[in-house]
Amino acid sequence: MLWILSFGVIGIVTVLAQDSKFILDRDGRTIVLEPYAPNILRVTLSKSNATAVGAAGYGLVGIPAMTGWAHEQDADGNDVFRSNRLIVHVSADHLPPSHRMPLDDLNQSLRDHYFGGGGGSPRIDDTVYVTTASGKSLLKMRNWSMVPNNSEAGATNAAKLNDAGYRVSATFDSPADEHYYGLGQQQQGVLDLRDHRIHCWHDYSAIGGQNVCVPFMISSRGYGLIWDNPSKTTVDLGFNQQNVWSSEVGDRISFFVIQGENSDEIYKGYRQLTGITHMLPKAAYGYIQSKAIYPTQDQLMAVAKGYRERQLPLDVLVVDFLNMTKQGELDLDPARWPDPAAMNQQLHSMGIGTLLSVWPHFAPDTRYYDMLRDKGWLIHTADGAPDSGGFKNVIGPNIDTTNPDAAKWFWEAIRDRYIKPYHFDYLWLDETEPDIDPANDFFSIGSGARYYNVYPLFHTASVYEGFRRDFGDSRRVMILARAAYLGAQRNGTIFWSSDIISTWDMLKRSIPAGLNFTATGMPYWDTDIAGFFSPAIPADYKPLHAPLIDSSDARGAVDNYTDYPELFVRWFEWGAFQPIMRAHGERNHNEVWSYGKQAEPVLEKYLRLRYQLLPYTYSLAYGSYQTGAPFMRALFMDFSNDPNVAGISDEYMFGPAFLVAPVSEQGATQRSVYLPAGCDWYNYWTNERVKGGQTIVVNAPIDTIPLFVRAGSIVPLGSPVESTQEKQAIAAVRVYPGADASFTLFSDDGNTYSYEKGGGSVTRLYWVEAARQLKHDGAAAWSKPDNLIVQIAGH
Numbered sequence: 047m048l049w050i051l052s053f054g055v056i057g058i059v060t061v062l063a064q065d066s067k068f069i070l071d072r073d074g075r076t077i078v079l080e081p082y083a084p085n086i087l088r089v090t091l092s093k094s095n096a097t098a099v100g101a102a103g104y105g106l107v108g109i110p111a112m113t114g115w116a117h118e119q120d121a122d123g124n125d126v127f128r129s130n131r132l133i134v135h136v137s138a139d140h141l142p143p144s145h146r147m148p149l150d151d152l153n154q155s156l157r158d159h160y161f162g163g164g165g166g167s168p169r170i171d172d173t174v175y176v177t178t179a180s181g182k183s184l185l186k187m188r189n190w191s192m193v194p195n196n197s198e199a200g201a202t203n204a205a206k207l208n209d210a211g212y213r214v215s216a217t218f219d220s221p222a223d224e225h226y227y228g229l230g231q232q233q234q235g236v237l238d239l240r241d242h243r244i245h246c247w248h249d250y251s252a253i254g255g256q257n258v259c260v261p262f263m264i265s266s267r268g269y270g271l272i273w274d275n276p277s278k279t280t281v282d283l284g285f286n287q288q289n290v291w292s293s294e295v296g297d298r299i300s301f302f303v304i305q306g307e308n309s310d311e312i313y314k315g316y317r318q319l320t321g322i323t324h325m326l327p328k329a330a331y332g333y334i335q336s337k338a339i340y341p342t343q344d345q346l347m348a349v350a351k352g353y354r355e356r357q358l359p360l361d362v363l364v365v366d367f368l369n370m371t372k373q374g375e376l377d378l379d380p381a382r383w384p385d386p387a388a389m390n391q392q393l394h395s396m397g398i399g400t401l402l403s404v405w406p407h408f409a410p411d412t413r414y415y416d417m418l419r420d421k422g423w424l425i426h427t428a429d430g431a432p433d434s435g436g437f438k439n440v441i442g443p444n445i446d447t448t449n450p451d452a453a454k455w456f457w458e459a460i461r462d463r464y465i466k467p468y469h470f471d472y473l474w475l476d477e478t479e480p481d482i483d484p485a486n487d488f489f490s491i492g493s494g495a496r497y498y499n500v501y502p503l504f505h506t507a508s509v510y511e512g513f514r515r516d517f518g519d520s521r522r523v524m525i526l527a528r529a530a531y532l533g534a535q536r537n538g539t540i541f542w543s544s545d546i547i548s549t550w551d552m553l554k555r556s557i558p559a560g561l562n563f564t565a566t567g568m569p570y571w572d573t574d575i576a577g578f579f580s581p582a583i584p585a586d587y588k589p590l591h592a593p594l595i596d597s598s599d600a601r602g603a604v605d606n607y608t609d610y611p612e613l614f615v616r617w618f619e620w621g622a623f624q625p626i627m628r629a630h631g632e633r634n635h636n637e638v639w640s641y642g643k644q645a646e647p648v649l650e651k652y653l654r655l656r657y658q659l660l661p662y663t664y665s666l667a668y669g670s671y672q673t674g675a676p677f678m679r680a681l682f683m684d685f686s687n688d689p690n691v692a693g694i695s696d697e698y699m700f701g702p703a704f705l706v707a708p709v710s711e712q713g714a715t716q717r718s719v720y721l722p723a724g725c726d727w728y729n730y731w732t733n734e735r736v737k738g739g740q741t742i743v744v745n746a747p748i749d750t751i752p753l754f755v756r757a758g759s760i761v762p763l764g765s766p767v768e769s770t771q772e773k774q775a776i777a778a779v780r781v782y783p784g785a786d787a788s789f790t791l792f793s794d795d796g797n798t799y800s801y802e803k804g805g806g807s808v809t810r811l812y813w814v815e816a817a818r819q820l821k822h823d824g825a826a827a828w829s830k831p832d833n834l835i836v837q838i839a840g841h
Contacts, residue, residue, distance in 0.1 A: 068117060068127060072139050077172060079136070081115045084129040085305040086315045088274075089174055091190050091216070092298035130179055132305055137173035144171055144188070168193045176269070176303055183221075184269045188288075190216040190299050209493040214275065215292035216299050220284045224267050225692045227680060228566040229281060230260035230530065231543065235555040237562060237680060237695035239263075240284040247278040247498055248479035248529050254555055256544035258529050259499045260566045262316060266682060266692060270312040272319065272532065274300035276500045278485075295496040309683040310675040316567040317674025321536030323569050325671050327472070327522040328770040328796025329361035329399050330540065330570075331663050333653060334628035336364030336401075337636035338578065342382040343389050349637060350398050358638065358650060359657045359768050360398055364630070367403045367476060373441050374408030374415060376463040386468040397769030399471035401526060404460055406477055406505060409442035414459070418445060423452035425480065425487050425494070435482030444480040447508045448501065449490035457512025472524040473509055478502040479529045502529040503537075510537035519799035530568055540570040540626050548577030548610065548631060553617055554710040558695035560624065564676035569667075571678065574630035575621040576614040583607045591713025594748040600642035603635040609712055611641040612748065615648050619751040620708040622652040622659075623700045625667075625678050648749045654766065661762040661776060661791060666701045668792035668801070677701045685722040688739070694720060702789075703759035703782070704730070707744070707752040719744045719752050726757035726784045733839050735784070755839070757784025760811050760820070762791050762827075770796055776828040779811065781820055782839045787813040791827055 070077040071094070080088040115129045123138030149157070168191040175186045192212040226239040229246055233255035236242060249257040261273040263281070273279060275293040282290045291301070304315035317323070335353070340346045346363055353360040371379045378386055390400055408415050408424065418424050424432040424443045432443035447453040464470050480501050484494030491497055506527050513523045523538030530541050543559055546552045556573050563571045589609035597608045604610040618638075621627045629636055638649040666677035675683075679699040681691035697707045697719065705727065707719045721727045723739030730753040736742060744752040755761065759782040764774040781787070794806030807825030814821060820836050828835050 068125075070125060070136060072172075075170060075172075077136060077174075079127055079134060081127075081129065082302075082319065083315065084114050085131040085311070086302065086318065087127075087132060087134060087176070088300065088302050089187070090298050090300045091170075091172065093192050093212075128179070132184075132303075133177045133179060133181070135173070135175040135177075137171075137175075176305075178268070178305060182268070184267055184305060185265070185271070185303065186219040188217045188219060190214070192296075192299070195295060209295070209496055211295040211297050211496060213292065213294055214296040214299050215290060216301070218289040218291075220287050220289045221267075222287065224265055224284075225682065226263050226265055226283050226289075227562055227682065228260070228263045228270075229562065230566050231256065231258035231541075231559050231563045231571075233257070233543070233546070233555050233559045235558060235695070236693075237558040238693040239281075239562070242283055243285075244281040244283065245278075246273075246281055248502075250479060250481060250544065255546040255552065255559065256528070258541070258544075258563070260530050260532060260534075260563075260568065261499075262532060262566050264309060264312055264565055266686065268306060268312075270302075270304040270306070270316060272302040272304070272316070274302065276531065277496050277498050279499075294498075295493070308686070310673055313567055313675040314673055320533040320567070323535045323670050323674060324538050324799075325522065325667050325801060326524050326538065326540070326570065327399075328660075328664060329471075330524050330626055331660060331667060332361035332627070332770045333359055333656060334362040334364065334401065334626065335360055335637065336366060336628060336630040338630065338632045339366040339368055340364070341368070343384060343386070347389060347392070350393055350396055352637060352639065353398075354396055354768070356639070357768060359653055361770050362399050362401050362472065363393065364401045364474065364628075365403060365470075366474070366630075367405060369403065372409055372412050373405060374412040376404070376414070376459050378468070386470075390469045390471075394469070397771040401472040401474050401524070402464055402470040403474040403476055404464070406444045406447070406456075406475070406480065407437075407442045408445060409440050411439075412442075415442065418452070421452070422446075422490075423449055423455070425482065425484060425489060427487055433482055433484075433487050437482070444477070444482055444501075446490050447505045448497070452490070453504065453508035454512070457508050460509065461512065461516060472526075474526040475506055475509060476526075476528055478505050478527045480505075499531050501531075502527055503531040503534045506534055506537040506539050510539075513538070519802070522797060522799060530563075535568045535570070539568075540572060541568060542571065542626075542628070543573045545578040546574065547579045547581055548607075548613065549581055550613060550710060550712045552577055553613065553620075553708075554696070557620070557698070557708060557710065560678065561680040561695070561698055564625070564678045565680055565683070567674060567676070569670040569674075569676040569678070570625050572624045572626035572628050573617070573621070575628065576610070576617040576631060578631045580607070580632055589712055594713060594715070595642060595644045597642055600640065600645070603633055603640045611645045612712065614641050615645050615748060616709050616751075618649050619652050620706070622656045623678075623704065623706045623751075623753075625676075627656055644748075651749060652751075657767055657774075658763050658777075659761075660767075660770065660774060661764045661793070662701065662703070664796075665762070665790060665792045668806075669790065671801070681722055685724065688723045690720060690739075691722055703755050703761050705754040705756065707754075709746050709751060715747050716743055716745050717752060718742070719754070721754065727754040728757065728782050728839050729753075730755050735840060755782045757782055758787040758813070758815070760787050760789035760813055762789070762811070776835065778837050779820065779828075779835050780837045780839060781813050783813065783815060783818065786815050793825075793827070 068079040074094050078090040118126050125136040127134040169189045171189045176184045192214050195210045229244050246259040264270045275296050277293045277295040279293040304312050306312035425446045426432050434443050487494040510523050525539045527539050560571050593609040593612045595611040597611045639646050685691045700706050720741045721738045725738050727736050761780045763778045765777040767774045789811045791809040809824045809827040812821045
């Protein structure tokens with residue numbers, strides 16, 4: 047049987063017939079190959095005496111199909127499986143195991159006496175070798191192991207749920223020229239994960255910033271690998287030319303291989319297995335203003351009026367945590383929020399929506415706590431006691447949304463307490479790791495040790511599925527979440543880099559963290575612009591260089607952190623080219639006019655640019671819905687033939703046109719930029735055309751982020767608007783000549799799911815280089831003559 051999680055509901059989706067998978071039974075072990083497509087294969091290895099506990103395939107929605115696969119044996123007795131895309135060799139059972147170089151007999155006997163025996167090696171020398179149909183090597187698994195968990199925690203689990211399981215691992219070859227990306231959010235400051243140990247589990251306190259586990263990795267050799275185990279997993283990449291994946295609890299090794307001719311084809315396979323990335327409300331692609339916290343209704347309204355009085359674009363305001371009377375009451379403190387319904391009505395009339403923070407904690411002595419405890423709907427220890435994890439009682443334990451009844455109740459309580467009466471638009475589901483370490487706890491689905499990483503998938507699904515049940519296609523879901531897992535992208539989710547510190551070092555580390563997260567198949571990621579926590583600033587603090595922004599008129603916001611306005615500006619410039627643009631953080635003031643008269647015009651420039659680019663960005667979002675591929679793209683995705691881009695961690699593509707090179711050094715007014723080979727590039731600010739395949743030094747005064755456009759690009763630009771609720775006309779279509787180009791321009795109502803049924807308008811734009819002409823077909827996207835809309839760079 048294949049157990050999978052389909053949109054948050056655990057169930058047997060299909061019982062696989064014997065002819066829908068290849069099963070190799072060998073002396074006490076089983077190897078199963080399940081093709082899902084000609085280029086997608088699942089490999090499962092287990093000991094015959096292992097009893098499967100719980101569900102396999104968390105986060106998956108695809109179902110295997112055997113079409114086009116054949117089985118044979120080669121002259122050496124290896125089993126060979128073929129499609130028109132892949133060849134898989136499984137070593138013959140009679141082949142000798144691998145071994146080390148020999149020792150002399152006396153030396154060996156002494157070693158055997160003191161160190162040998164004890165049950166033998168747990169390693170099983172089965173080799174699974176995957177190549178393309180043409181014979182190009184993709185990956186080779188050399189061996190695997192399953193060792194029973196006999197720890198005290200394992201014994202406790204076994205007593206309650208027979209859930210101790212095995213420690214499982216698999217070892218793969220790692221050729222010297224192979225590079226690795228993805229695996230969720232690791233904030234160590236690197237892009238290429240080769241020669242790194244990755245702790246693939248949720249860890250709020252990780253060095254540099256929170257780790258978020260999504261066990262999907264993409265390789266420069268043209269494949270993606272999904273490791274199908276939700277327990278704590280360690281991934282060692284490249285050490286001694288090996289990759290070792292090791293998980294703490296499991297009853298089998300299970301992984302998926304997705305082959306692709308390019309990275310987007312790999313993401314298409316990931317989408318097939320784990321679900322689509324829905325389009326978010328159009329407001330999400332504008333600007334989201336927040337700080338920790340706007341504590342009152344009056345303060346929030348003052349911010350809204352500040353933007354509108356200055357005629358600045360804004361789409362969403364955030365009501366952050368600590369908005370309630372008590373944690374778990376699911377209310378708003380009436381002393382601070384006297385009339386939320388009237389507030390939202392007024393904000394909506396201004397073209398502004400609201401994002402409300404709802405935590406998963408329920409404190410004792412609040413209205414729902416006893417009911418949740420008695421029903422067993424709180425995450426609990428082995429004796430059934432709700433686990434508060436050392437927090438104060440005023441915070442309380444997490445609700446267990448892996449329980450479908452608890453998940454349904456949680457959504458309906460949010461709906462009836464916040465959505466229906468007050469008309470909040472979107473939800474921030476914070477603390478979704480869960481933040482109380484579940485290692486010794488139990489979920490409804492099993493032990494926290496076994497299912498350590500899956501909570502964010504269930505928790506975001508509880509709200510997404512509730513929205514879709516109750517509102518159908520009439521309103522899109524936007525959920526801001528702090529952690530993720532395989533498939534969570536299908537829940538209308540935005541993920542952010544957690545509560546990072548407001549430093550230049552963190553800015554630098556955040557760029558590759560975001561690029562690896564989106565490389566994991568999760569297109570929607572952002573940061574708290576300029577960080578969340580303020581560092582402790584010494585009284586005698588002096589920045590490394592003279593600040594590029596005068597902070598003397600912003601001391602009420604920054605105190606003696608005199609280069610913070612400069613940091614905010616540089617981060618904000620980068621934020622304009624993140625999938626979601628959102629300012630947040632623990633500061634007294636955090637609006638674009640809060641950081642002084644020198645900062646304000648620069649911030650306004652990039653805020654307006656964000657909205658000018660909406661036709662381009664929104665069309666990219668439609669592309670991610672169709673393909674699963676991200677549009678914040680590390681350079682390896684689009685320039686795989688250029689070996690120089692493999693480790694570049696501080697540049698990336700924003701869609702097919704823009705190369706973005708954020709400035710992350712305090713006081714810098716220029717930076718080096720590598721322009722990938724294979725095309726020419728245009729400096730966006732000057733229109734200067736530059737050859738690719740070289741590193742250049744680019745001027746970057748404080749009001750300029752280095753920004754280049756690939757020759758052979760089409761960029762639609764919108765008219766000025768203050769909100770996505772306004773109708774935005776196409777003001778220009780800018781062409782950057784140098785090669786044939788195409789772009790799919792998408793437009794719709796921005797609020798419903800009608801696009802899933804073919805709604806909206808599609809205009810296909812083509813640049814014919816030889817004719818120096820822009821052509822278009824499909825829906826009419828502008829009414830003016832083309833010569834008033836089309837702009838050709840360099841002319």
